[in-house]
Amino acid sequence: MRFLFYLINGISLGSVYAIIALGYSMVYGIAKMLNFAHGDVIMVGGYAAFTSAVTLGLHPVLSIGVAIVVCTVLGVIIESVAYRPLLEASSSLAVLITAIGVSYFLQNLVLLIFGSNSKSFQSLIRIPGLSLAGGTLVISGEMIVTIVACIVIMLALTCFINRTKMGQAMLAVSEDKGAAQLMGINVNGTIALTFAIGSGLAAIAGVLLCSSYPSLTPYTGAMPGIKAFVAAVFGGIGSIPGAFLGGILLGIIEIFAKGYISTQLSDAIVFGVLIIVLLVRPTGLLGKKIQEKV
Amino acid sequence: MKNKKFRSNLITYGIVIAAFVIVQALQNAGRLSSLMTGMLVPICVYVVLAVSLNLVVGISGELSLGHAGFMCAGAFSGALFTNIVKENLTIGPLRLVLAMLIGSAVAALFGLAIGIPVLRLKGDYLAIVTLAFGEIIKNVMNIFFIGQDSNGFHFSTKDQFSLNMEPGGKVLLSGPMGITGTPKDATFLAGVILILVTLFVVLNLMDSRTGRAIMAIRDNRIAAESIGLNIMKHKLLAFTVSAALAGAAGSLYAHNLATLQAKKFDYNFSILALVFVVLGGIGNIRGSVIAAIVLTALPEMLRGLSNYRMLIYSVILIAMMLFTWAPRVLEWRERHFGRFLGKKIKEVE
Numbered sequence: 337m338r339f340l341f342y343l344i345n346g347i348s349l350g351s352v353y354a355i356i357a358l359g360y361s362m363v364y365g366i367a368k369m370l371n372f373a374h375g376d377v378i379m380v381g382g383y384a385a386f387t388s389a390v391t392l393g394l395h396p397v398l399s400i401g402v403a404i405v406v407c408t409v410l411g412v413i414i415e416s417v418a419y420r421p422l423l424e425a426s427s428s429l430a431v432l433i434t435a436i437g438v439s440y441f442l443q444n445l446v447l448l449i450f451g452s453n454s455k456s457f458q459s460l461i462r463i464p465g466l467s468l469a470g471g472t473l474v475i476s477g478e479m480i481v482t483i484v485a486c487i488v489i490m491l492a493l494t495c496f497i498n499r500t501k502m503g504q505a506m507l508a509v510s511e512d513k514g515a516a517q518l519m520g521i522n523v524n525g526t527i528a529l530t531f532a533i534g535s536g537l538a539a540i541a542g543v544l545l546c547s548s549y550p551s552l553t554p555y556t557g558a559m560p561g562i563k564a565f566v567a568a569v570f571g572g573i574g575s576i577p578g579a580f581l582g583g584i585l586l587g588i589i590e591i592f593a594k595g596y597i598s599t600q601l602s603d604a605i606v607f608g609v610l611i612i613v614l615l616v617r618p619t620g621l622l623g624k625k626i627q628e629k630v
Numbered sequence: 631m632k633n634k635k636f637r638s639n640l641i642t643y644g645i646v647i648a649a650f651v652i653v654q655a656l657q658n659a660g661r662l663s664s665l666m667t668g669m670l671v672p673i674c675v676y677v678v679l680a681v682s683l684n685l686v687v688g689i690s691g692e693l694s695l696g697h698a699g700f701m702c703a704g705a706f707s708g709a710l711f712t713n714i715v716k717e718n719l720t721i722g723p724l725r726l727v728l729a730m731l732i733g734s735a736v737a738a739l740f741g742l743a744i745g746i747p748v749l750r751l752k753g754d755y756l757a758i759v760t761l762a763f764g765e766i767i768k769n770v771m772n773i774f775f776i777g778q779d780s781n782g783f784h785f786s787t788k789d790q791f792s793l794n795m796e797p798g799g800k801v802l803l804s805g806p807m808g809i810t811g812t813p814k815d816a817t818f819l820a821g822v823i824l825i826l827v828t829l830f831v832v833l834n835l836m837d838s839r840t841g842r843a844i845m846a847i848r849d850n851r852i853a854a855e856s857i858g859l860n861i862m863k864h865k866l867l868a869f870t871v872s873a874a875l876a877g878a879a880g881s882l883y884a885h886n887l888a889t890l891q892a893k894k895f896d897y898n899f900s901i902l903a904l905v906f907v908v909l910g911g912i913g914n915i916r917g918s919v920i921a922a923i924v925l926t927a928l929p930e931m932l933r934g935l936s937n938y939r940m941l942i943y944s945v946i947l948i949a950m951m952l953f954t955w956a957p958r959v960l961e962w963r964e965r966h967f968g969r970f971l972g973k974k975i976k977e978v979e
Contacts, residue, residue, distance in 0.1 A: 573754070601769060
C-alpha cells in the first residue's frame with residue numbers, strides 16, 4: 337500500500353514537472369537557450385493566483401485564469417526585451433546570462449512587493465479526494481487534477497503542434513530559422529508564441545505546485561525549474577513525449593528516493609539517475625541522435 | 631606577437647598588484663569601511679573562481695555549471711585538515727598553504743573523476759550534467775558526520791550520536807550544520823597571492839603548446855582531431871586544472887568563514903562565477919578578474935539603495951549583457967564611436 341501511495345504521489349509530482357518541462361522543452365527547441373528564468377515565471381504564476389484568490393477574493397477558476405494571463409504576458413515581455421536582441425549574438429552564453437539576470441529581477445521584484453515571508457497558499461482545487469481500499473489509500477483532489485491536467489495539456493500540445501499551421505511553423509523555426517523565414521514564416525512571432533505558451537504552462541504548473549505544496553516564497557520556482565529542465569533533458573530535450581515521460585519518471589524517482597532511501601539525498605539520487613541516463617543515451621530517452629557532419 | 635602577449639600578461643598581473651597596494655594603503659589610512667574589509671577575501675575567492683572557470687568555459691569551450699561543487703570539495707577538505715591539525719600546527723600561514731594544497735588536490739581528483747564521463751557529452755547536455763554533479767557533491771557533503779577521538783576517526787551519515795565516540799571526542803563535520811571553529815587563517819595577502827598563482831598557471835597554460843591545442847579543439851574539434859590531437863586528454867587537463875584552482879579558492883573561502891555549510895555551494899554559486907566569466911569576456915582572463923571585482927563590489931556599493939539594490943543589480947546585469955553582446959547594439963557602437971567603444975563583430979560564415 338505504501339508502494340502504491342508513493343507511486344501516485346510520484347506521478348502527481350511528476351505531472352507538475354512534466355508541465356513545466358513541456359514549456360521548457362518547447363522554448364529550448366525554438367530558441368536553443370537554457371531559460372533559467374522559467375522557474376521564476378512559475379513562482380510569479382503562484383503569486384498571481386494567490387493575490388487574485390486571497391486578496392481580491394476571486395473564484396478559484398478565475399484566479400487560475402488571471403495567473404495564466406499574467407504569466408503569458410510576462411513571458412512575451414521577457415522574450416522581446418531581454419532575449420530577442422541576443423538570440424543572434426555570437427555566443428549562446430550571452431542569452432543564458434541574461435536569463436539569469438531576468439531570474440534575479442523577478443525574484444527581487446516579488447521580494448519587494450510581497451516580502452520574504454512565505455505565504456501559505458490555500459489550495460485552489462475544490463475537488464474532494466478519493467479514498468480507496470477502505471481508507472488506507474487516499475488520493476487527494478489536487479493529485480487527481482494535476483495528473484489529469486498534465487495528460488490533457490500533453491495531448492493538446494501534441495495536437496497543436498502536429499495539426500495546426502502555427503504548430504508546424506514552430507517545428508520549422510526550431511529546425512532552421514533561415515529556411516523558415518524564406519518560406520514566409522514570421523520567425524519572431526513564432527518565437528514569441530512559443531514563449532507565451534511556455535509561460536502559460538508555467539502558470540498552470542505554479543498553481544498546481546502551490547496547491548500541493550502550500551508554501552510560496554520568491555524562491556519557490558528555482559528548484560522546480562531546474563528539476564523540470566533535468567526532466568526535459570532526461571526525456572530528450574525538444575521532444576514533447578520526451579518531456580512528459582521525463583517529468584513523470586523524475587517525479588516517481590524523487591518520491592521513491594524520499595520514501596525508501598533518504599529525504600536529504602533525494603535530489604542527489606535524481607541527479608545521479610540523470611547522469612547515468614545521459615551517459616548511456618547522450619541525447620536523453622526519446623531524443624534524436626544528430627549525426628555530426630564535417 | 632610574443633612581446634605583445636607578454637606585455638598584456640604583465641598588465642594583468644599589474645592590475646592585481648596595483649589593486650592590492652591601493653587597498654592596503656586605504657586600509658592603513660583607515661579609509662576602508664569594515665564592510666569592504668570583510669569583502670576583501672571573498673572578492674579574491676571570486677576572482678580565482680572566475681579565472682579558473684574561464685579556463686573551462688572560455689579556453690576549452692565547455693559550459694560547466696558545477697564549479698561550486700569543486701569549490702565545495704576543496705573547502706571541506708581544506709577545513710577538515712585545518713581542524714585536525716590546528717592544535718599541533720599553530721603557524722597560520724603554513725597551515726593555510728597546506729590546506730589550500732590539500733583542497734586543490736581533492737578538487738582535482740573530483741574534477742578528474744567527473745571529467746572522464748562528463749566530457750564525452752556536448753553543449754547544454756554537458757552543462758546540465760556538471761550542474762547535476764555540483765548538486766550531488768553539495769548534497770552528499772550535507773549528510774556526512776565525522777568525529778575524532780583517541781581511537782581515530784569515526785564516520786556516520788545519520789547524526790552526531792551514531793559516531794559512537796568516547797566522551798571528549800570532537801565532532802569535525804556535523805552534517806547540514808557543517809564545520810565550525812575553523813581558525814580564520816585567510817588574509818587579503820593570501821588571497822592576492824592565490825590570484826597571482828592562478829593567473830600564472832592559467833596564462834602560462836594558454837601560452838603553451840597544450841593550451842594552443844586546447845583552443846584548437848575548442849575552435850574546431852574535428853579539424854583538431856584530424857591532425858592527431860587527443861581531444862579527451864586536453865579537455866580533461868583543462869577541466870582538472872580548473873577544478874584544482876577552484877578547490878584552492880574554496881579552501882581559502884573556508885578559512886574566512888566561522889561556519890562552513892554545504893548548502894552555500896548550490897548551483898547559484900556556479901552561475902555567479904559564470905556571470906563573471908561572460909560579462910568579463912569569454913576567454914578573456916583579465917576581463918574575468920575585473921568583472922569579478924566589480925560585480926562583487928557592486929551590490930555593496932548599492933547598499934544605500936537598501937531594498938532596491940538587488941533589483942537594480944539585476945537590471946544593470948541585463949543592460950550590460952545587452953550592451954556588450956546584442957548584435958544591433960554592437961553595430962550601433964561601431965557606427966557611432968568607431969574603434970573607441972565599438973567591438974568588431976565577427977563574421978559568422
